[in-house]
Amino acid sequence: MSKRIEAKNVDIYYSKFKAVEDVNMVIEPRAVTAFIGPSGCGKTTFLRTLNRMHEVIPGAYVDGRIDLDGEDLYGPGVDPVNVRRKVGMVFQRPNPFPTMSIKENVLAGLRLNNKSAGTSEQDEIAEKALRGANLWEEVKNRLDLPGSGLSGGQQQRLCIARAIAMSPEVLLMDEPCSALDPISTLAIEDLIQELKATYTIVIVTHNMQQAARVSDTTAFFNIAGTGQPGKLIEMDSTEKIFSTPTVKATEDYITGRFG
Amino acid sequence: MSTATLTPKRSASPSNSLTAGQLPAWTTPVVGAASLAVGFLAAWLLTGEIGLGLGVALSALVFLVVMHVASLTIEGGRRATDRLAKHLVVGMFLLALLPLVSVSLTALTNGINRLDPTFFSTSMRNIVGAGGGAAHAIWGTLIITGVAMAISVPIGLLTAVYLAEYGQGKPLARSITFFVDVMTGIPSIVAGLFAYALFGVLFGIGTVNGMGGAVALSVLMIPVVVRSTEELLRIVPNELREASYALGVPKWKTIMRIVIPTAISGIVAGVILALARIIGETAPLMIAAGFTQSLNTNPTSGAMMTLPVFVYDQYARPGVPREPYWDRAWAGALTLILIVMLLNLVGRLIAKRFAPKTGR
Numbered sequence: 211m212s213k214r215i216e217a218k219n220v221d222i223y224y225s226k227f228k229a230v231e232d233v234n235m236v237i238e239p240r241a242v243t244a245f246i247g248p249s250g251c252g253k254t255t256f257l258r259t260l261n262r263m264h265e266v267i268p269g270a271y272v273d274g275r276i277d278l279d280g281e282d283l284y285g286p287g288v289d290p291v292n293v294r295r296k297v298g299m300v301f302q303r304p305n306p307f308p309t310m311s312i313k314e315n316v317l318a319g320l321r322l323n324n325k326s327a328g329t330s331e332q333d334e335i336a337e338k339a340l341r342g343a344n345l346w347e348e349v350k351n352r353l354d355l356p357g358s359g360l361s362g363g364q365q366q367r368l369c370i371a372r373a374i375a376m377s378p379e380v381l382l383m384d385e386p387c388s389a390l391d392p393i394s395t396l397a398i399e400d401l402i403q404e405l406k407a408t409y410t411i412v413i414v415t416h417n418m419q420q421a422a423r424v425s426d427t428t429a430f431f432n433i434a435g436t437g438q439p440g441k442l443i444e445m446d447s448t449e450k451i452f453s454t455p456t457v458k459a460t461e462d463y464i465t466g467r468f469g
Numbered sequence: 470m471s472t473a474t475l476t477p478k479r480s481a482s483p484s485n486s487l488t489a490g491q492l493p494a495w496t497t498p499v500v501g502a503a504s505l506a507v508g509f510l511a512a513w514l515l516t517g518e519i520g521l522g523l524g525v526a527l528s529a530l531v532f533l534v535v536m537h538v539a540s541l542t543i544e545g546g547r548r549a550t551d552r553l554a555k556h557l558v559v560g561m562f563l564l565a566l567l568p569l570v571s572v573s574l575t576a577l578t579n580g581i582n583r584l585d586p587t588f589f590s591t592s593m594r595n596i597v598g599a600g601g602g603a604a605h606a607i608w609g610t611l612i613i614t615g616v617a618m619a620i621s622v623p624i625g626l627l628t629a630v631y632l633a634e635y636g637q638g639k640p641l642a643r644s645i646t647f648f649v650d651v652m653t654g655i656p657s658i659v660a661g662l663f664a665y666a667l668f669g670v671l672f673g674i675g676t677v678n679g680m681g682g683a684v685a686l687s688v689l690m691i692p693v694v695v696r697s698t699e700e701l702l703r704i705v706p707n708e709l710r711e712a713s714y715a716l717g718v719p720k721w722k723t724i725m726r727i728v729i730p731t732a733i734s735g736i737v738a739g740v741i742l743a744l745a746r747i748i749g750e751t752a753p754l755m756i757a758a759g760f761t762q763s764l765n766t767n768p769t770s771g772a773m774m775t776l777p778v779f780v781y782d783q784y785a786r787p788g789v790p791r792e793p794y795w796d797r798a799w800a801g802a803l804t805l806i807l808i809v810m811l812l813n814l815v816g817r818l819i820a821k822r823f824a825p826k827t828g829r
């Protein structure tokens with residue numbers, strides 16, 4: 211189920227502006243990879259190229275090669291829609307569909323993609339996804355109520371359930387806890403630990419402790435100055451990055467000396 | 470669930486640096502009543518009769534001045550300005566309401582005479598003098614606006630989807646926006662002439678039928694639908710589109726199943742408003758749909774009567790005696806107002822039914 215991602219010489223542009231330059235990295239399956247770095251260094255931008263969401267923005271494009279278990283995501287003839295079905299995404303701000311109930315939200319991916327499934331099968335998928343997202347106990351009695359009635363943390367877990375109901379190979383999370391309180395944050399961190407048994411997980415975070423707590427590998431991005439492209443500075447096991455980083459900038463950043 | 474709110478009683482405390490003078494609550498009604506008396510008295514003294522308009526205007530003036538001065542002396546400048554602004558806002562609101570209430574009341578009192586079953590069940594065929602009704606015109610209005618809606622809603626909706634979701638900054642989108650804006654300003658009579666000319670070219674000079682009327686009304690309705698729908702699609706948060714794309718949902722389906730449903734209540738309300746706006750059009754229908762005294766339910770052949778044209782016809786070309794014609798005109802106007810009210814009601818219900826569910 212879970213796949214390995216390999217990026218080679220990736221440059222990312224917004225029209226003429228080069229936002230990220232020359233990223234080379236390997237993201238291992240069944241592990242959590244964290245992206246850290248100061249604001250504006252291109253973490254979100256790079257994350258969004260991993261499921262071809264970057265090109266949704268007018269004028270945005272990607273140069274280089276990104277492989278998912280050896281298959282080029284940006285190869286000719288690749289349909290971004292198929293890529294996104296394999297690489298799910300959770301956004302910074304919870305964004306459940308306001309017209310749908312909790313259950314409909316979880317099943318949105320399946321229903322909108324015409325995956326035919328019987329009612330009982332749908333119920334099963336919904337329950338499994340909600341259990342997977344640690345939300346089942348809290349919502350099992352109000353599955354038909356609107357998703358927007360949940361608290362922020364619950365909404366974010368609903369969005370995670372919605373993403374994993376599609377059984378993706380990879381799960382991308384862009385600062386999934388930045389809008390949440392500490393309790394909800396812990397719930398989601400626990401969840402990430404459980405999910406990594408099944409999925410390749412990539413998480414962007416601004417929170418050093420969070421990166422140290424949840425990730426196996428950490429990638430540090432940095433930016434030389436405004437208007438400059440962001441770059442991958444170093445990437446290693448989380449333990450190594452947080453104890454003995456090889457680059458001075460990484461050490462400065464994680465010890466809070468800048469950023 | 471209703472819970473009674475209890476306002477704790479506070480004993481009067483001596484004034485401190487935070488207290489300020491305040492007009493007692495009874496000031497507004499008392500000053501209001503007094504100003505009415507003074508205003509009408511002044512109007513009577515000035516003109517020698519009790520004129521309603523002048524009386525109310527003078528009363529309002531007295532009220533504004535007295536309240537402002539009282540507030541200024543007791544409450545101070547900031548609160549006085551606040552009160553003045555509030556009174557002006559309320560006053561303007563009442564002023565705006567005046568024609569509406571007046572029109573509704575006039576139509577009701579004059580139209581109610583002939584609002585009987587015969588009015589709804591008979592046409593004007595072979596009717597001279599009293600009796601008869603507007604069945605032909607009511608059917609005509611319903612059919613023509615129905616067809617106009619069937620033409621305008623798909624065109625308007627899809628154009629708006631193109632502008633909001635696909636066009637963004639493309640020259641085609643910009644020129645469509647420009648022409649839609651121009652279309653909004655087209656005088657309705659021009660729309661009628663356009664439909665008449667179009668049908669003349671297509672089906673022979675002088676062709677007049679319900680479809681022509683519907684086409685004329687569509688010309689007026691499409692820009693309104695496009696504009697309101699486009700605005701509503703634009704305020705659907707981009708996050709929802711991205712959430713949908715990230716699930717691997719194609720763009721067209723994201724639009725159909727996520728974007729439009731999120732905005733649907735507003736879209737429906739916009740369509741209903743556009744309908745209410747065109748249902749009272751007279752000039753284009755006179756040209757493109759023509760006049761007739763008999764019931765015609767086939768929009769593709771023969772002239773078709775509509776309510777506004779019926780009202781015009783009965784009022785402007787009465788027989789002798791005039792009264793039955795004028796009564797019918799008022800009843801027709803009242804029916805039209807009732808239909809528009811009904812439309813608005815239905816629109817609200819639909820909008821409520823489809824509005825995004827906000828839990829809790």
Ligand SMILES: Nc1ncnc2c1ncn2[C@@H]1O[C@H](COP(=O)(O)OP(=O)(O)O)[C@@H](O)[C@H]1O
Nearest residue numbers: 224227229248249250251252253254255256267
């Ligand atoms: N939609 C966009 N259009 C143009 N430039 C953008 C857009 N989104 C982000 N950028 C630019 O790309 C750079 C990287 O941004 P981002 O990936 O959001 O950084 P991070 O997530 O690390 O804070 C920034 O300089 C930002 O201004």
Ligand SMILES: [Mg+2]
Nearest residue numbers: 253254255384
């Ligand atoms: Mg970001």
